[in-house]
Amino acid sequence: MGGTPLPDGIKLIDENGKRLDGRRPDELRPLKIEAGALKRANGSAYLEWGNNKVMAAVYGPRECHPRHMQDPTKALVQCHYNMASFSVDDRKRPGPDRRSQEISKITSEALTHVVFTEYFPKTSIDVYIEVLQANAGTRCAGLTAASVALADAGIPMRDLVASCAAGKIDDTVVLDLGKEEDNFGQADIPVGYIPRDDEIVLLQMDGDLTADQFKTGLNMAIEACKKIYDVQRDALKRKYTLPAGKTDEGGGVN
Amino acid sequence: MGGTPLPDGIKLIDENGKRLDGRRPDELRPLKIEAGALKRANGSAYLEWGNNKVMAAVYGPRECHPRHMQDPTKALVQCHYNMASFSVDDRKRPGPDRRSQEISKITSEALTHVVFTEYFPKTSIDVYIEVLQANAGTRCAGLTAASVALADAGIPMRDLVASCAAGKIDDTVVLDLGKEEDNFGQADIPVGYIPRDDEIVLLQMDGDLTADQFKTGLNMAIEACKKIYDVQRDALKRKYTLPAGKTDEGGGVN
Amino acid sequence: MGGTPLPDGIKLIDENGKRLDGRRPDELRPLKIEAGALKRANGSAYLEWGNNKVMAAVYGPRECHPRHMQDPTKALVQCHYNMASFSVDDRKRPGPDRRSQEISKITSEALTHVVFTEYFPKTSIDVYIEVLQANAGTRCAGLTAASVALADAGIPMRDLVASCAAGKIDDTVVLDLGKEEDNFGQADIPVGYIPRDDEIVLLQMDGDLTADQFKTGLNMAIEACKKIYDVQRDALKRKYTLPAGKTDEGGGVN
């Protein structure tokens, strides 16, 4: 967490229990997902979540390069998370930094869990997550979009992964931190969750939490994931039931 | 183009229509080419053009590495243009920069056009251009030298590529910009040309030109390429008709 | 050599012929070697020499990667010398620098001489030298440790290589320079030597020496290598004759 003390006179939660952007503690930012946003990729999804804009593309299953990484018994799910240089206030140097490599790794692991990798031995399933505009919560946004893109690519999956973070601001456990909350907050708990099986496939935490607060936050994130899961399914349904050619506006929670 | 305004009192063309180094607008700088300047390479050429000094070496056709770049139907012509760190006033960091990579690409493409690549499937023909002293016009100098080096290597070619730039200084279209003209001039048009077939295989332009000025410049560059072509052929003739062991002084236009 | 003039009032050799740390000119710093210090490696050695702490590990013979480096007639001995970032006063950036690459090369060559590489065609024998604490003489320490690690790995060897440097301080030829002596001294001569065959397999020199001084220094280093050779053999004997499970304290010269 930023750990920076909040500038004087600013409170992250006001006397009415409302947050800077007017949300309640357990309220998500608006979320819209569009499945199949790209032509070239085998599957794709475009997501707007609060002020985040994220594109996910899936290519594969295809021959795995380099060869020595091939697994003779299953497909390799390789996620490449990237932030566009202009997605943040201070321009980010192009290319993978340590943070994005860590996120790529844990996202790959979370997605591997839901893909029937054993159906496609020796192949690679490549997932590209491009953060075009970043505003806290991009790893959850990326994982959520990537799940939809995998399904859009027709890749056999156990289930979708939904992802959302809980956090702590002003000593209160809240859902889905915004940018200021992330900068000046006390803790962040990104969670990747599979509703059908009640399983956690991504989990990180940083900040300062009592064990009880953690438990509260974890549950809050799980409940939110269930809602996000519905938005994901809606996006896929909309794509596959719309008359061909009709524009897809993207649906969501508001 | 440098785009820098010319220092006070300096004119790139004087009242007599002469340029800083005394040339007429359509006059080339002195050019000398020596074919076969190196022992190790399969073919080579050393060129002095104005104050440029350029060495070109050709190796191949030889097995193409890495393998996945092999073309089963033809040879790959790979040019590597490099400026020695001491070839310019401010020392250049060793290794390829973006400019040299672009020049390598367009030079490779220009040379590919003249080589009978289909005679040598799966192979690579590697062309190394080393600029030892740079004084404007090094990409044209490199392409001109590389053509001779390819011929010296005995590689079957449709024809030689000759290369020269036109440009604009003091609102006048001129040939073969020198260093100050390049720094303080208004436009530069490097051209790679095959006289026999009247074909343009390399073309770039930057600066500010009317369509008419461009046409004038293009024609001027083409006429110059025809003269350069003769110097290239002379260099090759000299090498292959001289008694063995006789020193080759290099011939040229003065 | 540092070449820096010695701070006022400090002499590297005092009126009694003693050096800063009390040693005589031809006296080694204390040396302890423990063979088999690691579990994972096929062979290993931990060495403390003066204030140097060095770990060496050997893996192989094993399949050589990348393939194109394989030698169909013999094993490739590849040494990787590395200084830990915290091994020196000013933190060293992780990763190989030019100095460590040079040391890796000459150490590989010295070790290649003693390994029966022809017994293991197509394989690689990888030697990792990690300098945990550096205090002058780390290349000799590394080579000395690596020899023991190779033997500990059971790799057939002509003989062990022992290594030690001579040097020149205050116009006097001395053995085994310490850190201040290295910084303010006049010459350094690292030697790698095989006592059994009276052969020199590593030799460098820098500084300023007359031919006679060099001869004196070379002989002094050779004599020291013979003592170091005994410490190496003791370390191996101790490992292979100790009752299993007994702690190995490491022996040495003091």
Next chain:
Amino acid sequence: MAKNVMADLKRDHITKLLSKGMRIDGRKFDEPRPLTVEKDFVQSAEGSARVHLGDTDVVVGVKLMVGQPFGDTPNKGVLTTNAELKPLASEAFESGPPDQRSIEVARVIDRGIREGKAVDMEKLCIEPEKEVWIMFVDVHAIDYDGNLFDAGNIAAMAALKCAVVPAKRAKKGEDYPLPVSHVPISVTAVKIDGHILVDPTYDEEIVAEARLTVTSNEKGDLCAMQKGGSGSFTPDEVLKVVELSRKIGADIRSKI
């Protein structure tokens, strides 16, 4: 091998149509694809645009940071153009540092902006020799169906036109609009079997023998040019592409 066979079949199909005066997507030879421009697409950028040129989808973001001028232009801002051709956008792109293709795209777009004097770089000087604005133009391919040169140039110009210099954030006075003086537009044509086609799709690009990009400004003057590919153009073909580019460029300029 399979790839070569497919390419050959594609080439046959395309050239057969061309000989009848037709392109695979029904366009005329001198007709660019439909263009949509969405400005201010990315809030975190100082200026941005998303451009669809047919099925090619590009996002450009412009960022401005305070930095030092180059020694030979002490009173001018600095322009840096970068193109990201990542596997997100196409199987044809690979991970890793910029390859020659993306360097060429970036440099041709850069040359258009720079030589076309799109931005008044002197107005990006804060204090001569000390501080100027460094302007980063980052071109991200999102979906690649050919002709990134033009899609990227259009998106870059649209992004520059809506960019604001973030002086306040950097404590250098009040924000002001990026001083855009000219709008250089590039138009790219390829040569296939002797035919000249503007705004090639990916399929047209891979069977093309040669490519020519011409960038021109409002006056119809030329500011940048780049020939690519292992084929050739005759001098007359070059002049034809120049004319096409000036004409089509004017049309595109009116849309951004």
Next chain:
Amino acid sequence: MAKNVMADLKRDHITKLLSKGMRIDGRKFDEPRPLTVEKDFVQSAEGSARVHLGDTDVVVGVKLMVGQPFGDTPNKGVLTTNAELKPLASEAFESGPPDQRSIEVARVIDRGIREGKAVDMEKLCIEPEKEVWIMFVDVHAIDYDGNLFDAGNIAAMAALKCAVVPAKRAKKGEDYPLPVSHVPISVTAVKIDGHILVDPTYDEEIVAEARLTVTSNEKGDLCAMQKGGSGSFTPDEVLKVVELSRKIGADIRSKI
């Protein structure tokens, strides 16, 4: 192939034992391996420690250099954590720049130190906005038998605890002990065939479905967490690991 066969056999062996409540090395499921900590192992470092956790052997060195603060924390020192997982320590590691595995190890250890407020970073400020101490924590794996997260965390904390700020060498006044305020300790558990085991060996790591590292402080509060591996945890399993980690963490803390 051979590798896969070996892994399968190993997995069978381990899971068969687990089903009887046994681990391959005889430990209980919630029992970490024997721990030895040797502080001040490296004289050239400002603080250092060598830690054996079972057969895992790690050396951590802490270095402090004078440098510039980050713009958003002008009165705080800077923490940089790096992990070297080199082939010296295991056949499982490769030469070259840090890969995803070593980056993850470094970042999880870093997060523990940073979020656990191990060091009072304000006391590493020399002059606000101008000069602060840059603190490098370098984790070197020497012999790798699993669980570098915890071995590295323990060695890092031990090294920090004995570190001295080298103010005199840098002409910034007198040396003083590094101001260590808290001792966050990480405990890692893996899930194999539904069983939760703490402090996995290498063999346990490679057959494990999922991994969870939880870092807690003296009060039992949580400061960092990281799940790894392609398997999953139920929410109850997560809470169970949290409890184990708090308990075992307190025990480890008392030893360094």
Next chain:
Amino acid sequence: MAKNVMADLKRDHITKLLSKGMRIDGRKFDEPRPLTVEKDFVQSAEGSARVHLGDTDVVVGVKLMVGQPFGDTPNKGVLTTNAELKPLASEAFESGPPDQRSIEVARVIDRGIREGKAVDMEKLCIEPEKEVWIMFVDVHAIDYDGNLFDAGNIAAMAALKCAVVPAKRAKKGEDYPLPVSHVPISVTAVKIDGHILVDPTYDEEIVAEARLTVTSNEKGDLCAMQKGGSGSFTPDEVLKVVELSRKIGADIRSKI
């Protein structure tokens, strides 16, 4: 395989000749190849030379830039030596960043210049602790027929001897000749089948068991030495090479 066969044949041929006291090019064992030195070959460099040593062709350029001194030598210029062994010069060289071979060549040449005190580095100080001249010595192999150590050293010394400090261009006063105090010369010998040969060709290098470079100055004192190759020298052989190098070095020095 083919390569190995060729190398074996070459080795047989060379060693058979050597056993009769002959080298493949007719030279005596202690005879270097013909040397030509062309100074001031490159006008853009502050000093330069092209050297042919037999068929080995090397260009060295010296550049001087204003920069900061190292902390431990505040009143001395900085020397940086770099060797480019690029595929232009030989099939034996590869593209890419400097490999161990080119690093070794650069460092041995550097050590000769540095330890031989070729340049009075104190005269390259502009203002102590603030500004000094950074001297870059760049060695480019053009045509490679063995022994780049000596060809590079000779070209470097010739380039240094004609170099001028470009003070005027940098606005640091008037230009002045680079203060060259000493001329350290390296001589390299190889051992093949027990024979010691100076100035090896490429063919001799690849069959050689070991290599020894000895750099000496005008007084015949030694300033640098480097053994290479997986073979060995006896102490007597080392001393023999030292004597040869001092003698031949004096001869070479007189030619540049």
